[in-house]
Amino acid sequence: MGSENGTAPSLPRRRLDPTVGKARKMVAELLGLSTTGKYTPTQHPPLVLVGCSGGPDSLALAAVTAFFASRGEIQVGAVVVDHQMQAGSAEVAQRTAGQLRSLGLDPVRVSQVEVENRGDGPEAAARAARFTALEEAARDLGAETVLLAHTQNDQAESVLLGLARGSGPRSLAGMRERRGLYARPFLGLRRDETLAICEALDLDPWHDPANSDENYLRVRVRHTVLPFLRAELGPAVTESLARTASILGHDADFLDELASEQYARISEHVxxxxxxxxxxxxxxxxxxxxxxxxxxxxxxxxxxxxxxxxxxxxxxxxxxxxxxxxxxxxxxxxxxxxxxxxxxxxxxxxxxxxxxxxxxxxxxx
Known part of the structure; x- marks a missing residue:
């Protein structure tokens, strides 16, 4: 129904979900973008790629990052890696690609990879194949940044796995927020918050059955070890483990820099x-x-x-x-x-x- 002066009534502005707003701020801070109404579209916006499996974490990251593409600040594309390790993986990859395109991401590349297990286990082999595909896509498409959707929960799990393996401070430092080509804006976001983002934005994520397979050590850490620690030590243990990784990460980076200087000084290449x-x-x-x-x-x-x-x-x-x-x-x-x-x-x-x-x-x- 029109107003008295004949103009259509303005629709109420939809309130921004607070978790979506939090996630946008994380992406903006890492990429140097604006989170306010004041922003400057660029004539040739840089391309940022999102590594997306179609799961809740990466789909939420893709949707949040697409917001900045809609304002012309960056161009956002995606890479969907099909590891071909499960029946129907090609269909999942194509479905994910379609959902990403509907969010406005462009270009969207689906990369099929061959996973070669060289003795380090299937998880490590899949990870190596995935990162090779991401690096090839970034090089081919001219992207200087690839966003990965690892969360605070992933970081805590990495710390516990590093402790179990006795692999030293670099492993305990977990994943860095920014290292080379890769950026991880969601390391301060809990996994339940990415699920909340998917719900708020009407996204339909894929739930990988491998994430429930107890044959994987990380799955056992996720579903057995961390819940036990939260029950015995308090709900903040996940955040505390992630904070430990951040602290150790700075120390490890400093030692790595010193080691690189010494290596350059005393090494001879034949x-x-x-x-x-x-x-x-x-x-x-x-x-x-x-x-x-x-x-x-x-x-x-x-x-x-x-x-x-x-x-x-x-x-x-x-x-x-x-x-x-x-x-x-x-x-x-x-x-x-x-x-x-x-x-x-x-x-x-x-x-x-x-x-x-x-x-x-x-x-x-």
Whole structure:
């Protein structure tokens, strides 16, 4: 019904759900965007991609981020990775892609990947395949940022898994809010809040049956360990674990930076030749002079530099023990086909003299 002056009555403005508003603020702060009514559309907005499985967390992130695309501040696209590990995964991926396009995301890419388990378990293999697909999409589409929807609950689970594995402060530091290509704006958001966002925005998320499969350690942590800790230690334990990760993350970043500086100072890179594979050599005396926290990180950097995997603490201890040997010793097998051995200065072997008094890392073909 019209008003007295013949104009149509204005419709009441829909109240913004407080959880949606909270999530928008998190995305805006991480990307440097405005959360107020004052904003500036850009002629060529940068492309931001959202890694989306179709689950509540990533679908909520996609919908919240799409708000900023509607204002012209950024362009928002998505990558849906089909791991092909479950029956009907292709249909789930296409359904998710359709829902993302209906939210205004463009471009939306569906990437099918082959998951190769190289001994680290199916979760690690799927993660490696997923990140490869995300990086390829970002490179092909020209995106400098990929948003991931890990929540405070995911962070707490990562800390507990790191404790169980005894894998040191870097693992206990969990996931960083921003690292390289990737950004995680929801690390301060609980999982039940992403469900609330989906409900508030009338989203229809997919619930992955693998998240209820007790064969996965993370699922057991989620459904058994954390509920027990909350019951015994109080409901704030999830937030406390996530806060611990944040604190340790800053410490680990500082130590990693120092280790990178020392690695650049004491490492020698020997390119591959017809007679031998590429090598990294680390001066023994310089290694011994480093604090243990830096020494272990420098050893790990040599392994990764050669294309190996991040080594476990036990393997790093094995490599460091070569420094205590009197003569030539090794090899010690590291992760990813990398081996390390020690060449003594006093050992009369047919080796390049520059290799003496050093730990030598080499990756087998």
């Amino acid at each position: 390119p591959a030749s017809q007679a031998d594979d590429a090598q990294v050599r680390l001066n023994e005396e310089a290694l011994r002079a480093l604090a243990p926290a830096l020494r272990m990180r420098v050893l790990a950097l040599a392994v990764v530099e050669l294309g190996g995997l991040q080594p476990s603490y036990e393997r790093l201890v094995g490599a460091a023990s070569l420094l205590e040997r009197k003569g030539s010793a090794g090899p010690v097998q590291m992760a990813g086909k990398v081996s390390v051995w020690r060449i003594s200065r006093a050992k009369g072997v047919l080796q390049d003299a520059s290799g003496y008094g050093k730990l030598v890392f080499r990756r087998s073909p």
